[in-house]
Amino acid sequence: MTASQPPEHRPGSEPGRHNLDPHLDRYAARTAGMTASEIRALFAVASRPEVVSLAGGMPNLAALPLDSLSRQMAELIAEDGLVALQYGSAHGVPGLREQICEIMAMEGISAHPDDVVVTVGSQMGLDMVTRLFCDPGDVVIAEGPSYVGALGSFAAYQANVVHVAMDDDGLVPEALRQALAEAARHDRRVKFLYTIPNFHNPAGVTLATERRAEILEICAEHGVLVIEDNPYGLLGFDGQTYPALRSMDPDNVVYLGSFSKTFASGLRVGWVLAPHAVREKLVLAAESATLCPPTLNQLVVSRYLSTHDWKGQIKTFRENYRERRDAMLSALEQHLPPGCTWTRPDGGFYVWVTVPEGVDTKAMLPRAVTARVAYASGTGFYSDGFGSRQMRLSYCYPTPERIREGVRRLAGVLESEMELVRTFGSVTTRAVSGPQFPGPDTA
Amino acid sequence: MAERTVAVLAGGLSHERDVSLRSGRRLSVALREQGLTVHEWDTDASLLARLRDERPDSAVVALHGGEGENGSVQTVLEMLGIPYVGTSSQGCRRAWDKPIAKALVAKADFATPKWTVLPHSTFRELGAQAVLDAMVDSLGLPLILKPDQGGSALGTQVVRDAAELPAAMVGCFAYGDTVLAERFIDGVEVAVTVVEGDEGPRALPAVEIVPESGVYDYTARYTAGLTDFFSPARLSDQAAKAVGELAVGAHRLLGLRDISRTDAIVAADGTVYFLEVNSSPGLTETSTVPMAMEAAGTSLGAVFADLVSRAVRRAS
Numbered sequence: 001m002t003a004s005q006p007p008e009h010r011p012g013s014e015p016g017r018h019n020l021d022p023h024l025d026r027y028a029a030r031t032a033g034m035t036a037s038e039i040r041a042l043f044a045v046a047s048r049p050e051v052v053s054l055a056g057g058m059p060n061l062a063a064l065p066l067d068s069l070s071r072q073m074a075e076l077i078a079e080d081g082l083v084a085l086q087y088g089s090a091h092g093v094p095g096l097r098e099q100i101c102e103i104m105a106m107e108g109i110s111a112h113p114d115d116v117v118v119t120v121g122s123q124m125g126l127d128m129v130t131r132l133f134c135d136p137g138d139v140v141i142a143e144g145p146s147y148v149g150a151l152g153s154f155a156a157y158q159a160n161v162v163h164v165a166m167d168d169d170g171l172v173p174e175a176l177r178q179a180l181a182e183a184a185r186h187d188r189r190v191k192f193l194y195t196i197p198n199f200h201n202p203a204g205v206t207l208a209t210e211r212r213a214e215i216l217e218i219c220a221e222h223g224v225l226v227i228e229d230n231p232y233g234l235l236g237f238d239g240q241t242y243p244a245l246r247s248m249d250p251d252n253v254v255y256l257g258s259f260s261k262t263f264a265s266g267l268r269v270g271w272v273l274a275p276h277a278v279r280e281k282l283v284l285a286a287e288s289a290t291l292c293p294p295t296l297n298q299l300v301v302s303r304y305l306s307t308h309d310w311k312g313q314i315k316t317f318r319e320n321y322r323e324r325r326d327a328m329l330s331a332l333e334q335h336l337p338p339g340c341t342w343t344r345p346d347g348g349f350y351v352w353v354t355v356p357e358g359v360d361t362k363a364m365l366p367r368a369v370t371a372r373v374a375y376a377s378g379t380g381f382y383s384d385g386f387g388s389r390q391m392r393l394s395y396c397y398p399t400p401e402r403i404r405e406g407v408r409r410l411a412g413v414l415e416s417e418m419e420l421v422r423t424f425g426s427v428t429t430r431a432v433s434g435p436q437f438p439g440p441d442t443a
Numbered sequence: 444m445a446e447r448t449v450a451v452l453a454g455g456l457s458h459e460r461d462v463s464l465r466s467g468r469r470l471s472v473a474l475r476e477q478g479l480t481v482h483e484w485d486t487d488a489s490l491l492a493r494l495r496d497e498r499p500d501s502a503v504v505a506l507h508g509g510e511g512e513n514g515s516v517q518t519v520l521e522m523l524g525i526p527y528v529g530t531s532s533q534g535c536r537r538a539w540d541k542p543i544a545k546a547l548v549a550k551a552d553f554a555t556p557k558w559t560v561l562p563h564s565t566f567r568e569l570g571a572q573a574v575l576d577a578m579v580d581s582l583g584l585p586l587i588l589k590p591d592q593g594g595s596a597l598g599t600q601v602v603r604d605a606a607e608l609p610a611a612m613v614g615c616f617a618y619g620d621t622v623l624a625e626r627f628i629d630g631v632e633v634a635v636t637v638v639e640g641d642e643g644p645r646a647l648p649a650v651e652i653v654p655e656s657g658v659y660d661y662t663a664r665y666t667a668g669l670t671d672f673f674s675p676a677r678l679s680d681q682a683a684k685a686v687g688e689l690a691v692g693a694h695r696l697l698g699l700r701d702i703s704r705t706d707a708i709v710a711a712d713g714t715v716y717f718l719e720v721n722s723s724p725g726l727t728e729t730s731t732v733p734m735a736m737e738a739a740g741t742s743l744g745a746v747f748a749d750l751v752s753r754a755v756r757r758a759s
Contacts, residue, residue, distance in 0.1 A: 016675055016738070020729055021668025036665035038597055044461035048487070051456075363610075366458055366598065366617040420616055423567045424609040 046374035052406030092118025108247035122270030145381030170207030199348025202392035327400035331407035454485035457509030473744030526758035635690035646687035651676030
C-alpha cells in the first residue's frame with residue numbers, strides 16, 4: 001500500500017473494494033450494537049417544530065431567568081476568568097461540593113464535601129461507577145423498565161442486566177429477592193442494584209417510603225451495592241421529598257445527583273456521593289476520563305446557587321411540570337383508545353403508557369412521525385427485548401397546548417395501528433438487536 | 444463576474460430527513476470547494492421568502508423522500524422560476540411511485556421482479572390471511588416488502604417464511620398505506636448512477652453492494668463498515684454494459700433529469716432486473732453515488748458544479 005492510496009482501501013483487499021471503515025477488525029467487542037438505526041434517524045424529524053415531541057427529557061429552560069444568568073456569567077469571567085477558564089481538580093470545585101451537600105440535605109443526606117465527586121452530568125458518574133465495579137459478564141440488577149442511558153453504560157462494560165418488576169409503589173422487594181436468589185442459584189455475580197427511586201425515568205412511579213429500608217436490607221443481605229440515581233428528587237409536584245436511600249445506608253449506597261433537571265442540562269454538571277474508599281477510586285477514574293469536569297460550568301452553577309433563589313426556581317419548575325402533567329393526563333383520558341393504561345406521576349417528567357396487546361410501539365413510530373408526534377418506544381428501556389407494548393411520554397418540554405395536540409395525534413396513530421393489528425393479528429415482536437445507546441431524545 | 448450562488452435544499456419532514464441533512468452538508472462542502480457560494484436551506488415555512496428574496500442562481504434538491512422526491516418542492520421552484528438541479532416535478536411523480544416506475548420500465552422490455560401492489564384496505568376487507576396466501580402463491584418465497592413510496596430501505600423487509608409475513612406487513616405499513624411486494628431475486632446487487640452531460644445521460648461504473656448481513660437495510664446503508672462496495676462492480680463486460688443500459692433506459696423512460704440512481708440485481712443467469720430508481724439519490728459518506736463518481740475519475744463537487752451550470756443555462 002502506498003501513501004497515496006485512498007484510506008478506505010484496506011491493505012490486501014481486492015481491487016475496487018471499498019469498506020468504508022478500515023478499523024472494522026480493530027474495535028472492542030463492546031462496540032457491538034453501535035450502528036445506524038432507523039429509529040434514531042426518525043428523531044431528526046422530531047426536532048422540527050411541526051412535530052410535537054413527547055420523546056425527549058429536556059427541561060423547560062424557558063422558565064430560567066436568562067437575563068440575570070447572562071449578567072452573572074459575564075461577571076464570572078470578568079472577576080474570576082483566570083480560574084474559571086483553567087484546569088481544575090478532578091474532584092471538583094470545593095465550594096460547589098459544599099453547596100451540593102446542602103442540596104442533598106434536603107432529602108435527608110448528611111455528607112462530607114470530600115465524599116462528593118463532581119462529574120460531567122450524572123451520566124459520567126454512571127459510566128465511572130460501572131467502570132469501577134463491572135467486569136464483563138457481571139450482573140447488574142435494574143428496574144424494568146430502566147433509564148436508557150444506564151443500560152447503555154452497562155452494555156458498554158459488557159455487564160448483563162437483570163430487570164426486576166415494579167408496581168405503582170416502585171421496585172417490588174419480593175421480585176428483587178427472587179432475582180438475587182436466581183442469580184445465586186446460577187452462580188452469577190451481582191455487582192449492584194441500579195435504582196431510580198423518585199419519579200422514575202421512564203415509569204413515572206416512586207419507591208414507597210416503607211419499601212426503602214426493605215430494599216436496602218435485601219441488598220445488604222446479599223452483599224449487593226446500591227446505586228441510587230436521583231435526578232428528579234426535588235421535582236415532587238407538592239414539594240414533597242422522600243428519604244434518600246443514601247441517607248438510610250451511607251456505607252452501601254453510591255448516590256448520583258444532577259443539575260440537569262433542576263437547573264440547566266446543557267452545563268453537564270452532576271455528581272457522585274460515595275463512601276470514602278470508592279470516592280478515592282472515582283477521582284482517579286475521573287482524572288483518566290476527563291482530567292477534570294469543566295471549571296467554568298461548575299463555577300456557573302456555584303454562582304447561581306449562591307446568588308439566585310434556586311429553591312424558588314425549582315418551585316417554578318415544579319409548577320410548570322405539574323400543569324403539563326395535568327394536561328397530559330387529562331388528554332390521555334380524553335383521547336386514548338380503550339385498552340391503554342398509564343402511570344400517574346406525582347413528580348418528574350414522564351408518563352409510562354401501556355398499549356393494547358399486539359401493538360408494537362417501536363414498529364408504530366414511523367406512523368407517529370408521519371402524524372407529527374414522537375414518543376420514546378418502550379424497548380429502549382429494557383435490555384432484553386421487552387417493552388414493545390410500552391412507550392414513554394414526556395411532558396416536561398412542550399407547552400400544555402402542544403401536549404394536548406400531541407396526545408390527540410398519538411391517539412389517531414394508535415387507532416390506525418390497532419386496526420392494522422386487527423387486520424394482521426397480533427404480530428411477533430421484533431427482538432432488540434443489541435444494546436441501546438442514549439441520545440438527547442431519550443435522556 | 445460574481446460567484447454563482449446555489450441553494451442546497453436539505454432536511455424536510457420526511458422519514459429520511461437525517462439522511463438528507465447529511466447529503467446536503469456533504470454536497471455543500473463539495474460545491475464550496477468548486478468556488479460556489481452555497482446556502483444550506485431546510486424546507487420550512489421560511490423557504491419561499493428566502494428563495495424570493497435571495498434568488499439563488501440555482502437550487503439543488505438534496506431532499507430524500509416525501510416532498511423532495513414526489514415533485515412538490517420542484518413544483519414550487521418551477522412556480523418561482525428558480526433554476527434547479529434535478530428531475531422536473533412531472534418526472535419526479537413518475538419515479539417516486541415505485542409501482543408506476545416498475546410498470547413503465549417493464550413495458551419497455553426491461554426485466555423487473557414480479558410484483559404486486561396492495562393497500563392496507565384490501566387486507567382489511569378481504570381478510571389478511573387469504574390475501575397473504577394468494578401473495579405467496581403468486582410471488583413465491585422469499586419475497587421483499589417495501590412501502591410503495593420512499594427510500595433508504597425504510598420499512599423494507601425480506602420475508603423468507605410465510606409466518607413472518609403479518610409482522611413484516613405491519614412494519615411496512617408503518618411507512619405508508621400501500622405495500623409493494625416483490626419476488627426476491629438472488630444475485631449481485633448494484634447501484635448505477637446516471638449523469639447528464641452535453642452528450643446526454645451516461646451511466647457511471649456500477650457499484651456492487653455486498654452487505655455483511657446479506658440485506659442492504661437502513662443499518663447496512665448508513666453504518667460505515669457493515670457493507671463492502673466494489674466500484675466498478677465485479678461484473679462481466681456484458682453484464683456491466685447491460686446494467687448501464689438499464690439505468691440510462693430507466694432515466695430516459697421516466698423523464699428524469701441531470702442525475703439519477705438505478706438499483707438493480709444481476710441474477711446468476713445474467714438477467715438484469717430493475718428494482719427502483721431514485722431521482723434524488725443519497726450523497727452521504729456511505730452512499731454509492733459519490734463512489735461511482737470517484738470510479739469514473741471525477742468527484743461529487745465537479746459533477747454537481749457542472750449540473751448547476753447546466754441548470755442555469757437551461758433557464759436562460
